[in-house]
Amino acid sequence: MSELPDEIRRSLPDFCEGGYLPSTVPPGLDGQTAPEAGQSPLQASGLNARYEIDSELYLRGDVRLQQAGFRVTGSEARYNQTTGSVSIEGPLTSRGEGFLLTGEQADYDVNSGRVDINTATFLLHGPEIRGSAGRLSRTAEDRVQIRQGSLTTCAPHSNDWAIVASDISLDQGEGVGTAKHVRLEISDIPVFYWPYASFPIDDRRKTGFLYPSFGTSNAGSGAFLSVPYYMNLAPHYDATLTPQYIHGRGLFTEAEGRYLSSLGESVLQVGYAGNDVEFEDEFPGEDGERWGLDFSTRAAFGGGWSGYGDYSVVSDDDYLSDLNRTLEINRATHLLRRGGVRYRDSSQYFETYLSGYQTLSEFIADENVPYSQLPEVVYGASVDAGPTVASLESQYTYFYRDNADLAGLDRANGQRFRVLPELALPMRALWGYARPSVSVDYTRYELEDYALGDPGFDRTVPVAEWDSGLYFDRQSSLFDIPYNQTLEPRLYYAWADAEADQEFIPDFDTTIRSFSFDRLFQRNRFSGGDRVGDTNQLTVALTSRFNDLLTGTERARFSVGQVHYYDDREVTLAGQGASDTSDSPLAGEMILRPLAGLEIRTSGLWEPDTHKTEEGRSQLVFHSPDYRYLASVGHTYRRNEFEQTDIGGVFPVTDRVSLIGRWVHDSQLDRTVGSLAGLEYNDCCWSVQLVHQNYLTDDEELESRMLFQIQLKGLGGSGGSSSKISEAISGFDERERRRFGGR
Structure with missing residues (x-):
């Protein structure tokens, strides 16, 4: 850490033990970039040299070799002119655009550009993947084969987790790594084994299994385990299939498909349970088949015209609280179905749409169910007429219920x-x-x-x-x-x-x-x-x-x-x-914004005749520049109706351990109506969150659930605690983005 330049050291989070210098390509011996291997001469230098004409070149002491994208330094080298092979003795170092290789001994083929290194270590600068290998082969400029190796994205001198395998292949051109006989080790302790694994080594999408998710609650869904499978079907569309088992309910499957066209994006999400035993027991006579669907689409037609569509539907009123994992629908009493087209320019606008709802709550009376608009047409315009402005707003609606x-x-x-x-x-x-x-x-x-x-x-x-x-x-x-x-x-x-x-x-x-x-x-x-x-x-x-x-x-x-x-x-x-x-x-x-990251807001209504506050809302929100510290305090009051206090925040105990909490208390009910308490451990290459949450349901009962999430930098994560914490604590989503957006 102390060897890094000050600028790079200051950019690292406090919980990181070190980082890497930017990748640099050493200049050629003549200062020029050479053509591809096999089409360019081998450039070599050393303190001592012995040359046998048309046979062998022997170099010793500060040996430097370069051909096209291959550059290496070592202590000795023998170049066989007949076979085009070079044997290099270490300790040797090979640098290139985006990589660093070291080893004890290497063989290099001048004709193909292949290099084989024994007892090697490697570093890929882009994804910040490093590791070791019994034998490493660089078969092309962007491909590496590793035998009896391991790799990790942790900081230097830190091996909190590593993937260990008999054979590992890294293809930087495709952004994909594959491995055979794989085990995941946490602090050198094996915790998982796969016969074969495929994983991304950059931000590009890759077909394969995602990390499993799991959790539990005292109501609704109970304990569950899901194993998502992502399918990168084409550059402009993909899908994710998530089969899962829920205790007491059986097999439940969710699927998401995304499609991107020249006009815009469409997303379809569905969930299906064929035989929910617990639902049948709770509601005798009801079918155990349950399902949900959410569809959204956006399109830009050009010339000021655009279109949109949103459609949500579920099989029953309790689907969202019992089963929903991926449908982008929050707990709601009405599900919106709406679609239409818009036009807008500098002086006028037009919109026409169809809109309706599915009402979920049994506590809503028939006369309070919202009307559908079949259709609604809106038009507005404004015109400058000398010093005056003439404008028009109009609306036509057919209401049906x-x-x-x-x-x-x-x-x-x-x-x-x-x-x-x-x-x-x-x-x-x-x-x-x-x-x-x-x-x-x-x-x-x-x-x-x-x-x-x-x-x-x-x-x-x-x-x-x-x-x-x-x-x-x-x-x-x-x-x-x-x-x-x-x-x-x-x-x-x-x-x-x-x-x-x-x-x-x-x-x-x-x-x-x-x-x-x-x-x-x-x-x-x-x-x-x-x-x-x-x-x-x-x-x-x-x-x-x-x-x-x-x-x-x-x-x-x-x-x-x-x-x-x-x-x-x-x-x-x-x-x-x-x-x-x-x-x-x-x-x-x-x-008030007295300091960067601190904002205090208050608003209210005060009645002069009675000298009483009718309504009030106060909130203090604070975050440190790096978002490690988060705090919010709020108070909401409406006279003779309700009064609630809301306290939440994230407080680091050490550089790596943080406490997470939120508490909502209703003074009128004299009870807690929501809470969240948990622990977070952060390292430069992984983190874990364990959170317990209580929230009030429609029937005024507190539901409890445990939320868990683990993140391995470069390999994604499992669980779903971060999204729930973001809903509860202001600024937590920005904290997550900064933490895993890069070191």
């Missing part, structure tokens, strides 16, 4: 057409801006199974808005760091003359927006298109920023604002959304 068992508004299906033309006068200067605008929010319905009157009706709402702001700044310094402070007051006025009674309109896709600082500048308190809120309001807000002039980083931002209502709000959705208060709660947010 199986409402045969429902009554009233919940039974309705039908068409909705909505259009919002707007005329605005944007004005902008360095010191501020103003944007007055007028628009019309028009909606037309044509309904089916509608029992409250004429199924065809419309709604027209005139809207006026004025958004304006000023920009002040000054420069100063703090702790000898120059910064720029801004002061940005903002006024936003909105008026919408909507009819109070809109309860005769079905609720196809509408919800009440949650209130926050960002919502201060939106005139409609409803999302979706089935309610247009009546409003006559003025928002007053103030933002101040502190920008570091040396780095350009926004070190701090403080924002606060409030809405004053001139009229009561009377439009409701399912009886909610109306209010007669004259002022909203104070909404604020704060972001």
Whole structure:
């Protein structure tokens, strides 16, 4: 380690014992690169030489030989001119583009370029593979044959793991290694044996078995073992087959296929269990055959056009929690099926799609099942007309749901057409801006199974808005760091003359927006298109920023604002959304970045009348420059509803051992609703993670599972703990990328 240049030593992680110097090709004896072996003369030099004409050349002392890509130094050499063979005595060293060979004795064929070395060691710089061999043959510039050898990707002088085999072949041209009678040794102790193995030696894809995965949980899937098999079928498509055995459930198989065309990528994932015994016992009368499917595709057609598709389906509500390993579907209550095309240019956009869902949770009532859009068509455009800007947003949707068992508004299906033309006068200067605008929010319905009157009706709402702001700044310094402070007051006025009674309109896709600082500048308190809120309001807000002039980083931002209502709000959705208060709660947010890697965020709502906090969310996130240290602390609060505290992080105990943990506590329930605790060992060439996780299921029970993952650098890994830890701890995925992205 101490022999490495400072620049390379500083780039190595703390848990590495050493590294390798970059590969260099020694110059030829004449300073030129020679042609291929067999077509170029052998160049040789030594301190002493004896030459027999047309017979033999004998060199002794600081011997150097070169022919094409072969270069070697040794103590003695004999060159037989008749046979073209060279015998070299060591200790010898041979360097080339991307490799280093050493040995005690070698034979070299001038005509073929083959070199055979006895008692050899080798280093391939690209994949950082090194090893030893009883006999090593370099049969071509990118091919090496090893007899009675071993190899590893560990740092110099470290053999935490090694592959030992009777015959090893390394093909750098194909990026593939093969071996016979293979055993994996951990700290010189054999732990696994294969009669034959094929493995990648670079980043190129290779057909073959991947590392097995295994794990266990106290619910759902139980203990399992899987052995994935990867198939590199062609440069533009591949597949992975994952048969696995699950205790109590039997054989379960998953498969993934990926296809890349000139338009984009498509991915198909399926899972199948033919006879799930535990599922049959839990649900008498149900078939033990279970399956899941997830398909996604993306395409870019050119000229601003693109297409997409997403389709997910499972055989039953419990499939995801019981069986799913590879389907890219998180635990969900609705599975989306959506596909369509888009167009966008500088002045307009267009999209049309079909969308639907599979509802999984049995706790969702029929009237709360989301509607399908069959289809939805969206078009928008904007045009500069002198100093004004004219724009248009429009949407056509046919909503459908199986409402045969429902009554009233919940039974309705039908068409909705909505259009919002707007005329605005944007004005902008360095010191501020103003944007007055007028628009019309028009909606037309044509309904089916509608029992409250004429199924065809419309709604027209005139809207006026004025958004304006000023920009002040000054420069100063703090702790000898120059910064720029801004002061940005903002006024936003909105008026919408909507009819109070809109309860005769079905609720196809509408919800009440949650209130926050960002919502201060939106005139409609409803999302979706089935309610247009009546409003006559003025928002007053103030933002101040502190920008570091040396780095350009926004070190701090403080924002606060409030809405004053001139009229009561009377439009409701399912009886909610109306209010007669004259002022909203104070909404604020704060972001602090005092140090690189440290960010503190807080936001909330405070009610001046009651002097109580209605909502609050605070979070501290920290990571060291190398992401070895990770920490996050969060608190979420909504008055009379819930309060949760979230603490997580990764803390190195030594250069190689780190503790991993997360804890989520619900104060209202007075219980832990999620936890994760584990240990990680890191070396320069391998790592292991062992994690215990608890998480709350839909039926309010804590499910426990053990997660395990081992990584051998250069040979991949097994288990699945990293993905779960990344979901729980901010920054862990970046930590993984840096750790195995290279030394």
